[in-house]
Amino acid sequence: MWRRPVFKRGFYEVLGLLLWRQPGLQMLNCGYSEPGFTMPEAPADLAAERLGCQLYHRLVRDVVLHDREVVEIGCGRGGGARFLAHTTQPRSYLATDASRLLILGNRRRPVPRVRFAAAAATALPLLAAGCDVLLGVEAIHPLPDKGALLTEAARVLRPGGVLLLADFFYTRETSPHSVAGFHALLRAGALSLVAEEDWTQQAVAALAEDSPRRLATIAGLPRPLRRPALSFAGTTESPLYRQLGNGQARYLFFRLQKVG
Numbered sequence: 001m002w003r004r005p006v007f008k009r010g011f012y013e014v015l016g017l018l019l020w021r022q023p024g025l026q027m028l029n030c031g032y033s034e035p036g037f038t039m040p041e042a043p044a045d046l047a048a049e050r051l052g053c054q055l056y057h058r059l060v061r062d063v064v065l066h067d068r069e070v071v072e073i074g075c076g077r078g079g080g081a082r083f084l085a086h087t088t089q090p091r092s093y094l095a096t097d098a099s100r101l102l103i104l105g106n107r108r109r110p111v112p113r114v115r116f117a118a119a120a121a122t123a124l125p126l127l128a129a130g131c132d133v134l135l136g137v138e139a140i141h142p143l144p145d146k147g148a149l150l151t152e153a154a155r156v157l158r159p160g161g162v163l164l165l166a167d168f169f170y171t172r173e174t175s176p177h178s179v180a181g182f183h184a185l186l187r188a189g190a191l192s193l194v195a196e197e198d199w200t201q202q203a204v205a206a207l208a209e210d211s212p213r214r215l216a217t218i219a220g221l222p223r224p225l226r227r228p229a230l231s232f233a234g235t236t237e238s239p240l241y242r243q244l245g246n247g248q249a250r251y252l253f254f255r256l257q258k259v260g
């Protein structure tokens with residue numbers, strides 16, 4: 001029940017309210033862990049969330065963000081935006097999320113070059129061909145219409161622009177968030193698929209490594225929020241951890257390009 005879109009939306013708004021004054025918990029993703037992985041130094045306030053930073057770094061590692069106009073969908077608490085603005089120095093970084101409260105909370109902690117805006121991933125506040133890089137970390141699975149996101153990406157990206165996505169997908173073909181369903185949308189969409197990678201192992205390793213910290217945070221939440229938090233916050237107690245481990249889910253990376 002907690003994993004239905006209506007509860008997820010409500011959960012993120014409540015989270016925004018609860019964490020209003022909290023500087024921590026800036027990353028709301030599985031994270032990425034790989035032996036010997038290196039990345040530029042994160043800002044000090046993200047030190048505890050290294051694995052989330054590694055996921056953002058891995059996402060953009062093969063793409064130039066420096067001096068580019070970058071847009072993020074589903075930015076959550078804004079940790080990824082803070083990390084990437086600090087490490088890659090884009091010309092501008094528009095970090096968007098459907099949750100107004102998360103965005104209002106993020107605006108309380110301004111970051112050079114980053115602008116936070118409340119917007120659905122499928123209706124971005126951008127003119128056509130308005131950005132060079134569009135990215136999203138675990139921002140596709142909440143979308144009921146993932147095809148609409150691909151259409152929006154094709155609208156807002158400049159020719160040659162890049163869409164970078166990392167998220168988990170279910171292998172059961174009847175799931176509304178299935179691997180096969182997303183592949184079909186990619187084939188039908190206007191963007192070219194440049195690369196696809198399976199990061200399931202790295203996501204599982206990150207969840208295992210970071211779980212004690214996350215479980216301690218959840219234990220500190222008000223009691224009614226603990227069950228939904230345990231259900232879809234990434235920990236070793238979550239269904240997602242089990243599903244990634246037993247093949248019912250896969251964690252995938254996609255890099256697409258607007259040709260032209």
Ligand SMILES: C[S@@+](CC[C@H](N)C(=O)[O-])C[C@H]1O[C@@H](n2cnc3c(N)ncnc32)[C@H](O)[C@@H]1O
Nearest residue numbers: 012027028029074075076098099120121137142
């Ligand atoms: C799992 S969190 C990921 C947050 C962030 N990318 C990170 O890695 O920390 C998913 C985010 O997607 C946002 N979201 C849900 N539905 C959305 C939609 N239709 N458009 C834009 N964002 C949405 C939620 O509010 C939430 O902040």
